[in-house]
Amino acid sequence: MRIGMLTAGGDCPGLNAVIRAVVRTSRAEYDTPVLGFEDGWSGLVDDSAVSLYDDEDIDRLLLRGGTVLGTGRLNPDTLRDSLPQIKRTLERHAIDVLIAIGGDGTLTAANWLHDNGVPVVGVPKTIDNDVAATDYTFGFDTAVSVAADAIDRLHTTAESHERVMLVEVMGRHAGWIALHAGLAAGAHMIVIPEVPFDIDYVCKVMKRRFQMGENYGICVVAEGATPAEGSSMTIDEGEIDQFGHQVFTGVANAMAVEIKERLDRDVRTTVLGHTQRGGTPTSRDRVLATRYGVHAAHLANSGKHGVFVALRGEDIVPLPIADAISRLKTVPVEMYDEAASLFG
Numbered sequence: 001m002r003i004g005m006l007t008a009g010g011d012c013p014g015l016n017a018v019i020r021a022v023v024r025t026s027r028a029e030y031d032t033p034v035l036g037f038e039d040g041w042s043g044l045v046d047d048s049a050v051s052l053y054d055d056e057d058i059d060r061l062l063l064r065g066g067t068v069l070g071t072g073r074l075n076p077d078t079l080r081d082s083l084p085q086i087k088r089t090l091e092r093h094a095i096d097v098l099i100a101i102g103g104d105g106t107l108t109a110a111n112w113l114h115d116n117g118v119p120v121v122g123v124p125k126t127i128d129n130d131v132a133a134t135d136y137t138f139g140f141d142t143a144v145s146v147a148a149d150a151i152d153r154l155h156t157t158a159e160s161h162e163r164v165m166l167v168e169v170m171g172r173h174a175g176w177i178a179l180h181a182g183l184a185a186g187a188h189m190i191v192i193p194e195v196p197f198d199i200d201y202v203c204k205v206m207k208r209r210f211q212m213g214e215n216y217g218i219c220v221v222a223e224g225a226t227p228a229e230g231s232s233m234t235i236d237e238g239e240i241d242q243f244g245h246q247v248f249t250g251v252a253n254a255m256a257v258e259i260k261e262r263l264d265r266d267v268r269t270t271v272l273g274h275t276q277r278g279g280t281p282t283s284r285d286r287v288l289a290t291r292y293g294v295h296a297a298h299l300a301n302s303g304k305h306g307v308f309v310a311l312r313g314e315d316i317v318p319l320p321i322a323d324a325i326s327r328l329k330t331v332p333v334e335m336y337d338e339a340a341s342l343f344g
């Protein structure tokens with residue numbers, strides 16, 4: 001038995017903890033060698049591989065952010081056209097099963113490989129927390145804690161300067177980071193992709209604060225938020241990149257211009273960007289990533305394929321990869337409405 005492993009899509013804290021757990025479990029309990037493919041799916045297409053040993057270096061990966069295997073994106077058509085090369089690489093290294101660690105895109109590719117006769121086990125990662133059928137993905141807790149910490153710090157400077165502060169966080173289609181960080185740090189308004197915003201309403205919420213005697217306001221905006229149809233603001237639509245993702249044009253900055261004009265107040269924007277994805281994982285993410293890795297190793301070594309590891313309550317369970325990609329897990333409107341009770 002030989003296991004192959006790769007990380008693909010955007011990196012996130014906890015990827016290395018999964019890699020460590022897979023290697024340690026496979027070597028210690030099954031004496032199975034693990035081979036890493038570098039830089040996402042490209043490593044499999046171009047046969048860029050590295051042996052992973054259960055040594056001190058692997059053990060110390062628990063705390064380290066990013067991924068020692070490297071990650072990346074590859075045009076989905078290029079990937080599909082490369083099936084013969086992928087199969088050749090796997091045969092050359094006598095790989096019996098591939099562990100693919102990634103988000104909805106990576107798991108879609110993993111499922112397609114499985115349908116094409118390649119044994120695969122999936123591990124869900126993403127700071128966006130948008131993978132269906134699992135309660136949480138690792139990386140999310142770290143991203144929320146980074147964002148909440150940043151928002152905490154913005155309160156005092158916003159207050160000192162009597163400003164409206166817009167904080168843009170990641171979240172392409174799902175507003176989980178915005179919602180959780182906004183709630184945790186007491187934001188006065190939260191805008192998420194699932195609920196298109198009306199800029200007049202955002203201004204009304206901020207204005208009401210000033211009328212009530214407060215002198216500042218903080219609004220958290222997910223990068224994928226869009227204005228409601230028919231509302232009095234539009235934003236430029238970015239083009240679609242070579243990997244199929246829309247390029248963002250800066251929704252928070254566009255909102256800042258509108259708010260400044262309408263409220264005649266000082267407005268500032270902070271875009272947290274990749275700070276949310278870097279650095280060491282929180283303890284919670286280390287534990288989740290480690291548990292995912294241990295379970296993925298057991299599944300791979302016992303010949304259970306076409307499944308991914310999912311967190312359901314306190315348990316890690318194997319589910320068909322198809323369940324993870326059947327839909328995106330977005331914030332339910334009722335949950336957003338809970339948060340909305342605190343706006344203003």
Ligand SMILES: Nc1ncnc2c1ncn2[C@@H]1O[C@H](COP(=O)(O)OP(=O)(O)O)[C@@H](O)[C@H]1O
Pocket residue numbers: 008009010041072073074075076077079080102103104105106107108109112126243
């Ligand atoms: N529909 C698809 N079919 C085949 N491969 C895909 C598909 N979607 C994504 N992929 C592959 O998975 C990679 C990672 O997906 P991406 O959406 O960028 O990140 P994530 O896995 O974090 O969601 C893509 O660059 C592409 O190579």
Ligand SMILES: O=P(O)(O)OC[C@H]1O[C@](O)(COP(=O)(O)O)[C@@H](O)[C@@H]1O
Pocket residue numbers: 009010011103104105125126127128170171172223277
């Ligand atoms: O700057 P990059 O690496 O292209 O990716 C940005 C995107 O990646 C994410 O951080 C994570 O998304 P994925 O997990 O789907 O890769 C998104 O929140 C963000 O929109």
Ligand SMILES: [Mg+2]
Pocket residue numbers: 009103104105126
């Ligand atoms: Mg994704």
